[in-house]
Amino acid sequence: MSPQEGAELDAWLKGNSRRVGAFARAQAIAVHSERARALGSGFNPAAFEPAPKVTSPDRRRLLWGGAAAAAVAAGVGVSVVATRRPMGLETLRGEVRLAPLADGSVVTINTQTRLTVDYTQVRRTVRLLDGEAFFEVASNPARPFVVDAGDVVVRAIGTAFSVRRIPGEPVQVIVSEGQVEIRRRTGAGRPVAVAANSRAVATETGAAAADTSGLVPNDVRRAMAWREGKIAFEGESLRYAAEAFERYSDTRIVITDPALANQTVTGLFTATDPAGFAQAVAVSFGVQARAGKNEIVLSP
Structure with missing residues (x-):
């Protein structure tokens, strides 16, 4: 896009928090539909993946079902899920899932990842049980967005960041936009603010909740390559x-x-x-x- 088009898009996204989720859904469908074209017009995804059972004539559900079929046809294992209540999300080996959440936030979930989403009137909580996820958070200062990853707690208001929790490795947070705060659940150590284009790795012991280091934009793109x-x-x-x-x-x-x-x-x-x-x-x-x-x- 031209600089003017980019500015117009940014202004549109900021006009309503739910537009972020809508835009992410459109991007996912567009990207993976393009990949599906390589299989040719005669490819029938129904021969490889059973059609989902539709229990109500909800047009939006049918539309997203078609988008998921295109992703299956492309062999990329990406799905779109709307979050309406506390729920669990899980990806299989090799699967990447895009999940727009009820508040307009979006989570992209890497392979072999398990998490739960629990929203209340005063707090938005995601518990990352294991794996890796990237969060694009709709701004709402009255309802902080918090990711629990074991003993590490990441708090954001409106930003974009990833959290990685792999067995045998320290928890890692990469911030691509905005700022987050990292603290220990146990209360040990002081909270650490992590700005955009920075990586934070949870410390085993010590006064700080995490050690931070700066990244150049290319480093961030490389670390987030799994989303593609x-x-x-x-x-x-x-x-x-x-x-x-x-x-x-x-x-x-x-x-x-x-x-x-x-x-x-x-x-x-x-x-x-x-x-x-x-x-x-x-x-x-x-x-x-x-x-x-x-x-x-x-x-x-």
Whole structure:
């Protein structure tokens, strides 16, 4: 868009908090419908996915059902869910879900993630049980938006940020817009304010609830690549990359040589295509990629 069009869009979005959710739904449908075109006009998604049972003639429900079918046809595992009451959301391995919430906020949920949404008159609470989610929060100072991730509590009013809670790793928060406050549920340590283009990693002990560091916009885009079904690496080891792909696919990448596993990789890859990643590694490093049952073996 031109700068003028961008300003007009921003003004429109700020005119009503529910427009953020509407705009996100439209973007999701547009992006994944374009991907579905590659399958051709003769593709019939009903042959692969049973049609949902419709219990009421709600036109909006039928429209969103069509959008979900387009996403299934594209093979990208994205769905749209409206939140009306306290509820749980969960994604399977390799699935990314976009969920507009009742207040106009939007949550995008990464692979293998579980969370609950509980709204009251005075507080909006999301409990991230495990996994990763990106929140675009509709501003409402009278009802703070709070994400509980174990012992870490993230509070926002109107902003955009992600929270990552993976077993064996500290909780990580990345803020792309606005500002959030991080504190410990136990009350230990002082709350920490995290501004836009910053990353905060929960500390194990100490006075602060988290250690923060600044990011450039490219760092933020790379960290959020999973929302588009991608994994971005910049200097990570092949061992780390193989573990990252395990969260998205049942096919494991096995690296037989420790020296090869310590080699670093940079690039943008489709999260659900470990075979494509392994082939790219084989070509780049001059190694072999052999496909086995539910695994791909990389070796000298």
